[in-house]
Amino acid sequence: MTGAQAGVADPGQGNGKGNSVKVCNDPAPGEASCTARQTAGPDGKAAPRLSAPPSSGLTPAQIRDAYKLTGTASGGRTVAIVDAYGYPGLASDLATYRAQFGLPACTVASGCLRIVNQTGGTALPAFNLGWAQEQALDVDAVSAACPDCKIVMVQANSSSFADLGTAVQTASKIPGVVAISNSYGGSDASDSAYGKYYNLPGIAVTASAGDNGYQGASYPASSHYVTAVGGTSLVKATNARGWSETAWSGTGSGCSSYNAALAAASTYSTGCSKRAMNDVAAASDPSNGGISVYYPSSSGASGWGQFGGTSEAAPIIASVYALSGNTGSKATGTYANTIPYAHAGSFFDVTSGSNGTCATVRWCTAGAGWDGPTGLGTPNGVSGF
Numbered sequence: 001m002t003g004a005q006a007g008v009a010d011p012g013q014g015n016g017k018g019n020s021v022k023v024c025n026d027p028a029p030g031e032a033s034c035t036a037r038q039t040a041g042p043d044g045k046a047a048p049r050l051s052a053p054p055s056s057g058l059t060p061a062q063i064r065d066a067y068k069l070t071g072t073a074s075g076g077r078t079v080a081i082v083d084a085y086g087y088p089g090l091a092s093d094l095a096t097y098r099a100q101f102g103l104p105a106c107t108v109a110s111g112c113l114r115i116v117n118q119t120g121g122t123a124l125p126a127f128n129l130g131w132a133q134e135q136a137l138d139v140d141a142v143s144a145a146c147p148d149c150k151i152v153m154v155q156a157n158s159s160s161f162a163d164l165g166t167a168v169q170t171a172s173k174i175p176g177v178v179a180i181s182n183s184y185g186g187s188d189a190s191d192s193a194y195g196k197y198y199n200l201p202g203i204a205v206t207a208s209a210g211d212n213g214y215q216g217a218s219y220p221a222s223s224h225y226v227t228a229v230g231g232t233s234l235v236k237a238t239n240a241r242g243w244s245e246t247a248w249s250g251t252g253s254g255c256s257s258y259n260a261a262l263a264a265a266s267t268y269s270t271g272c273s274k275r276a277m278n279d280v281a282a283a284s285d286p287s288n289g290g291i292s293v294y295y296p297s298s299s300g301a302s303g304w305g306q307f308g309g310t311s312e313a314a315p316i317i318a319s320v321y322a323l324s325g326n327t328g329s330k331a332t333g334t335y336a337n338t339i340p341y342a343h344a345g346s347f348f349d350v351t352s353g354s355n356g357t358c359a360t361v362r363w364c365t366a367g368a369g370w371d372g373p374t375g376l377g378t379p380n381g382v383s384g385f
Contacts (some may be wrong), residue, residue, distance in 0.1 A: 008328040020286035020308065021046045022211065024130035024159075025258045025301040031159045032184040032219075034083065034134035035208040037286045037309035038295075039252075049295070049303025056291030057306040058234070058283065060101045060144035063316065066234055066243045066283070067348075067379040069145060069323060078150040080171035080180045080313035081138045081315060084159040085128035088117060091137060091214060093302050094151075094208055097294040099138050114152045118167040119175070125157050127299050136295035137307045138183055138315045145319035152177060161219075163185065165197030172200050175250060178327050179204040179336075182220060184313035186310040189219035190258035198225040202330030204321035204385075205337075207276050208310035210252030214356030214364040214372070221277050222256035227337040228277040230349055230373050231284025245352030245378060246366065248285040251310055253277050253363060264341035267317030271360040280340050280384070281350065281374035282313035302352045317379070324382035340376050344369075346384035347377030 023046075024034040034171035039054075041047040053059070091108055100105060106112035117124055135153060142151055154171045156163040164184065171180045180200070185208055191198075198205050198220055207221040207283045209230045221228040231251035237244035262275065270276035283289035286308030293307045321327050321336060328334040340347070350366050355373045358364035363372040370376055376384070 003163055018054035023133045024115045027159065027186045032161060032164055032186040034131055034184045034311060035211050035309045036134040036137045036183065036311035037211055038133070038261060039126055039286045039290060039306045041183050044160045045061055047305060048304055049297040053292035053304045054306045056147050056181055057290055059292060060103060060147065063144045063291065067320070068381040069320070069379070072323045072382055074149045074322045075145050076148060076150055076153055077178045077325065078176040078225055079142050079146065079318050080152040080154060080174060080177045080207055081142065082154050082156065082171055082180060082182050083131055083134070083135045083138065084156045084164060085131040086125040086126060087132035087135045087296065089279060089296055089302055090139065090153060091196045093136055093294050093296065094139050094143070098143055103143055106151060107142065111149050112343060116152070116153060116154055117168070118156045118163055118170055125155050127258060129295065129296065129298065134183055134311055136383055137293050137311055138181060140293045141291060141312050141315040142319050145316045146323055149319060155291060156279065162193050165194055168197045172203055172284040177203065177207065178317040179316040179321045182207040182266060183314045184208065185210045185218035187219065188217035188256055188258060190225050194219065195223055195225055198223050200225065201333045201335050201367055202328050203336065204318060204327040206314045206318045211250045211309045216254035216360050217277055218252050222275050224259045224275055227317060228279045228375070229313045230281035230375055231313050232281050232289060232374060232378060233285035234283040234289035234352065241348070245348060245350050247350055247355060247373035249353065249355050251264060251284055251355050251373050253355060255363065262337060264338035270370060276314065277372060278375040279337055281378050282316040284308050284310045284313045287344040296311050308374055320379045320382055321385050324385040326385055342375050343384045346380055348378040348380045350374040
């Protein structure tokens with residue numbers, strides 16, 4: 001792969017990323033990169049693994065409180081997660097995470113957890129540390145937001161869009177799957193090339209907006225068929241909600257050059273002639289909103305750390321769709337990404353924060369109503385979905 005080296009802090013560049021490191025390398029053409037980020041130590045490198053959850057990392061109870069999900073349940077609906085490469089320790093690491101926070105066990109033996117390759121088989125791909133850390137974040141984020149959701153991890157053979165897309169199609173055919181989370185992205189691309197993988201009415205397909213600040217659109221978040229998920233900074237507060245939220249300076253946003261605008265968003269004056277990112281948002285700032293994760297630090301060792309990026313937000317939103325039970329309709333060709341626009345008043349509207357400079361202010365600066373970094377806002381219970 002090309003681009004920046006994973007595990008080394010990015011230069012600040014005004015994008016809020018200098019306190020964290022990416023866990024995957026930048027993508028080569030035709031490939032995607034995972035969008036997970038880990039908090040950095042004083043040396044600018046990934047913080048060392050800990051023997052206990054970091055005190056600054058959000059817990060499942062805090063995530064559910066912040067988004068008013070306490071007391072909700074999915075009835076055992078399934079969230080699928082699509083990532084690249086293998087992670088042999090996934091089941092045991094997930095068990096450690098859930099036991100730590102008193103969540104019900106979710107095991108392969110019980111049928112709660114499934115791990116398959118991109119065609120649904122059991123011969124799993126080779127281990128890749130960065131993508132394994134991404135997978136740890138994803139399964140922990142789903143567990144936090146929806147403790148009773150079943151989880152399917154579909155591991156693509158590589159980070160190519162063809163392999164990841166094949167994995168999405170496989171996930172869509174697994175009985176019980178109502179939402180598919182995709183915590184990865186590459187440069188803007190056309191649905192005419194890749195949309196066949198994500199065109200899944202009746203299933204909520206979520207995709208991370210990216211972690212490079214305002215850089216324009218990223219695929220598959222820029223697809224006409226998915227829910228594009230931006231990122232926020234989330235901290236405890238003394239207000240009535242108990243939390244304060246601003247646009248995360250690292251979140252991606254922008255207008256697609258290729259894909260059709262959502263008809264459901266036509267009354268929101270996005271300023272984009274084509275598909276506008278984002279639709280909704282959730283916690284992503286690794287330092288202020290990152291969750292505690294039990295993750296692999298090598299092929300043979302795991303421990304606790306704090307992770308964020310819009311990779312945190314996409315599985316949270318997929319979980320909220322699963323909790324709502326409202327994911328569009330295959331019969332009528334209704335896509336889940338249209339649903340929030342019919343319930344725009346049911347979100348926490350994020351009205352401050354920016355992810356860069358842009359020609360049209362609302363593409364990169366949060367404000368009342370729709371904006372690029374946070375879309376319509378963040379979950380206030382499940383009524384927006």
